[in-house]
Amino acid sequence: MTQPDCDPTLSSVAFEGLRDMLYRESGIVISSSKSSLMVSRLNRRLRHLGLTDFDRYLLALEQDETGQERREFVAAMTTNVTSFFREGHHFKQLARDILPPLIARAKSQDARLRIWSAGCSTGEEAYSIAITLLDLLPDAARYDIKILATDIDTYAIDKARAGRYRAGLTKGLSADQISRYFQEEHHQGEPWLNIRAEPRHLIAFEPLNLHGPWPMRGPFDVIFCRNVVIYFDEATRTELWQRFAKIVAPGGWLFTGHSERLDTQALAHFNLNGTTSYRRSAEAQGDTTYSAPMALKMQQGA
Ligand SMILES: C[S@@+](CC[C@H](N)C(=O)[O-])C[C@H]1O[C@@H](n2cnc3c(N)ncnc32)[C@H](O)[C@@H]1O
Missing domain, CATH: 1.10.155.10 (Chemotaxis receptor methyltransferase CheR, N-terminal domain)
Structure with a gap:
């Protein structure tokens, strides 16, 4: 050229x-x-x-x-700014209140546990979810537990799948988390952290436009869609909240970014349950009619 x-x-x-x-x-x-x-x-x-x-x-x-x-x-x-354990209160709530009953159900009833990081950028959010899960359930791989992580930016998805991060850019991770979940390696004279197999295998990274069709089948127990809708207008946000309401499990959770709030229409389906944490009412009927390759991959454990 x-x-x-x-x-x-x-x-x-x-x-x-x-x-x-x-x-x-x-x-x-x-x-x-x-x-x-x-x-x-x-x-x-x-x-x-x-x-x-x-x-x-x-x-x-x-x-x-x-x-x-x-x-x-x-x-x-796209703007891909992200970090490990960003907006840490969501991960505390996940570990303290949300995951324990879901894990108990996965263990005792073989029930599936599904989490979606929607707009995952380069993967730090999804790996933070996986680390939170593994801290509570080190043998998570034995159960039907999967994290779907999607983004419209295919380069971000490639980086997320690679799971390699410059050691200087891993603020948010404790020394203990680094030694348990990452392998240190040197690349061109610089230290990098390479995510280990246990967190990596819990996650399926896939390109997906939130503004287009969703090929996967719900329901999701927890959805993280944080710092994504700030780039959208009100009409797109409203549509997205309604679609999340359909694909989140009854009693399931939706986390938004620090400056993002559900609108009145969406609050007909969700209750505010902490700063930017929303819970779908338990009586709601789940819409689990999505099906296609991504759903298959999730079911097959990709
Ligand atoms: C600022 S990052 C947020 C990353 C992460 N959720 C966090 O809070 O740290 C926003 C991400 O949303 C993605 N995004 C923007 N529009 C999107 C769309 N229509 N569908 C899917 N992802 C989108 C961008 O590619 C970008 O990676």
């Missing part, structure tokens, strides 16, 4: 077109004052394609028959 030697230009028509496409593809909203964000996030894509302006890039996206460049576009526009 040729490398243009000056920065590509972003016309207002291209900016509006790209904003619309991002919204259609992902539900992510970019405000009209954020054109410089668009330029900085997409510059690399244009350089890679040898394009000198965003109008041509928009055209390339519109004519993209394989969908590959649209996936690159969305991945470039």
Whole structure:
């Protein structure tokens, strides 16, 4: 590919077109004052394609028959900030109140236990859930326990599956958790932590657009969807809360990010039960009609 030697230009028509496409593809909203964000996030894509302006890039996206460049576009526009045990109160509540009865049921009745990290980014949230589970149940692999972790950004999912983190970026983990659940290795002179098999095998990482069809079957006992809907508008959030209400088990839980709250419509299905922790009423009827490859994988233990 040729490398243009000056920065590509972003016309207002291209900016509006790209904003619309991002919204259609992902539900992510970019405000009209954020054109410089668009330029900085997409510059690399244009350089890679040898394009000198965003109008041509928009055209390339519109004519993209394989969908590959649209996936690159969305991945470039997502914000993947995350960390281990982020918003730690959720993990304390999980360990103290939520998991013990679910684990007891899994052990005594062979019942399935399902947790979903929706918008998992590079995996730290899902691994924090797995570590919390293993602290309580070291032989979790013997039971029907699975964590599904999904994100629209396939690069983030690749990193999550790799489960390798720069040692300097693992704040949130105790020294004990590091020694129990990670293996230290050196890569290009730097220390890295490699997640061990026990937490890794509890999790299925899959690309999934929350704004599109969900191929998996519920119900989930706990859903983490934290710091994802802040990028959506009200209509997309409202729709998402309703879909979570259908796929969470009666009596199941939904965690949102620190600045995210369920709306009035969603509160017809959930009760607030701690800061940004919501519980679906136990009498609610579960909708478990989703089925497809991901459901199969979850059932088969992938
Ligand atoms: C800021 S990170 C949050 C990660 C983690 N949940 C946490 O709280 O630390 C937001 C993630 O949401 C993902 N995301 C944004 N829109 C999405 C969509 N429509 N479907 C699935 N994931 C999406 C992004 O790719 C990004 O990885």
